[in-house]
Amino acid sequence: MIKIKARFLGGAGEVGKSGIMISDNKTNIIMDYGVKLQEEPVEYPIAPKEKIDFVIPSHAHLDHSGAVPVLFKRSNPKVLATDLTLELSYLLLNDSLKIAKKRKERLPFSKRELKDMMRNAEPVGYRSPRKLRGMRAELFDAGHIPGSSSILLTKEKRIFYTGDIKLKASRLLNGCSLPSKVDILITESTYGDTIQPEREKEEEKIKHHVKEALANNDIALIPTFAVGRAQELLLMLEEFADFIAMDGMAKQATEIIHYYKKYIKNAKELKKIMSKITWIRNTRQRDSIIKKGGIILTTAGMLGGGPIIYYLQKLHDNPKTKILFSGFLVEDTPGYNLLKSGIYSNEEMGGKKNNFKVQCEMHRFNFSAHADREELLDIIKKLSPEKVICVHGDKCKKFAKDITELLNINAFAPKCGEEIVL
Ligand SMILES: [Zn+2]
Known part of the structure; x- marks a missing residue:
């Protein structure tokens, strides 16, 4: 059996600079590659040495998409995302370049890498599976912001990454849609310990x-x-x-x-x-x-x-x-x-x-675009995975412990830089 590995490049045990690399013996896929804006200077995820074949930004927020152009310094990956995510990411990334120029700061990418990113972009619709050199990728509406996706990667196992996700509908969005049962769930945990007030x-x-x-x-x-x-x-x-x-x-x-x-x-x-x-x-x-x-x-x-x-x-x-x-x-x-x-x-x-x-x-006021604790637990129950990996939160470890205790599912929170076999 081929080993599929996940390496957490950022956003593990923290909110910001999300990045997860999924690899089999021949293909390297990165899901999200963002920045941590609240740090001064801005932090970037770990730069993998391997050649990257595909990058899939889940949505346009810069903590998920802000470092994608940096990958083009060493690789030439295809960028797969919804057309709206691609367009909004371009708007926000281009704005970051403009701001950096005015502030006389240097970013680790330039207009050239941003152009390369857009040249390599391939819009993907929800629930339209794509073959990625032996793996399969499918996007699902994450209900977080317009165009946001959760990502299902299939290769022997079904690996589902929520990205930022919202279960309940708002006036603007319908709330997330989910695949049927998955094997491994990588979930955001932003509000793993919070119940939000009624919208x-x-x-x-x-x-x-x-x-x-x-x-x-x-x-x-x-x-x-x-x-x-x-x-x-x-x-x-x-x-x-x-x-x-x-x-x-x-x-x-x-x-x-x-x-x-x-x-x-x-x-x-x-x-x-x-x-x-x-x-x-x-x-x-x-x-x-x-x-x-x-x-x-x-x-x-x-x-x-x-x-x-x-x-x-x-x-x-x-x-x-x-x-x-x-x-x-x-x-x-x-x-x-x-x-x-x-x-x-x-x-x-x-x-x-x-x-x-x-x-x-x-x-x-609290109009969060993230699922709260109850919604996250509901999502996990619906997907009934054999393993849950908690990322994107300040209290991922605690949330993983709660999942194991409440739902009797093996759950854990990786550290930044950690690599595991899925
Ligand atoms: Zn977001």
Whole structure:
């Protein structure tokens, strides 16, 4: 029997720089190859010495796709992903290059490797199996962001990697679809120890604050992730569409996602909303919305860059402005620190330092795009694997122990760099 090995190049026991290499005696496949953005300098996964034949980014978030071009320094792999993941990854990777250029930083890849990546890209639809030199790959809708996939690799055994996954539906997405029984499950474990609040209740809460801001002719400033969350917020806030202004990378992402409408649930509704909102294109429009009041949806979600900084500079001393955080805040990001201390502190591109007290009313909501503990356990039960490997989380070991105790399935959490026989 041929031995199939898995090597964990990153994202083992941590969130960030995900990368898993699956090899038999002749083919090397990498599933995800991302960066860890919360570290300074940004961290990259282990670089394998072997020639890589295929790379399959599960979705466009940079912690899963951000290092793919680096592989083109040594190999020339085929890049397999959904067409939407390829397009969004290009948008985000190209933006990273632009930011690095402005900051006079060097990334371990250049425009050339990004071009090579796109030249070697082959779009794959959900549930359309591909032969990869003796192995077989099939993508499943992961329900995490538009275009996101879980990956099923088959070679004697059925190996299923969740990528980032969400079981429950949202206004934007249907929730994941799963294959029938698998042998080995490699699962994300981000919320392996957390139960999330009901989405509908969080939605009511954010709407309440938006209504209040509008009634006072004031501003609801909503920092958002560009991909997924921004579009979900549009659908959630549909009744207020005439008062919404959208700015930053969220604009391009919304246009791309709307173009690839087969990946979302409510494309018609989204289109209607898109025709009503104000698309901010310049500073004059920014100042006008600040004066007039309304809802501002803008990137970056964790306040590390983008037009959100401009709005904070202008609005920070207005106690009537509401800042409504719509997503996860990584520890020590400017958004995380602002919520904790009331101070916005961040160095902008070009070296300008911001450090000011924020008087605005601030609230945080939980609309996670990841499965929580119950959903993860449900997914594992449905797939009924013989072995579970827990990655992508701060408490992978604990989650693996819980799986073994609760479901009586062999589960463990590998270390970064570890190689195992599947
Ligand atoms: Zn993700």
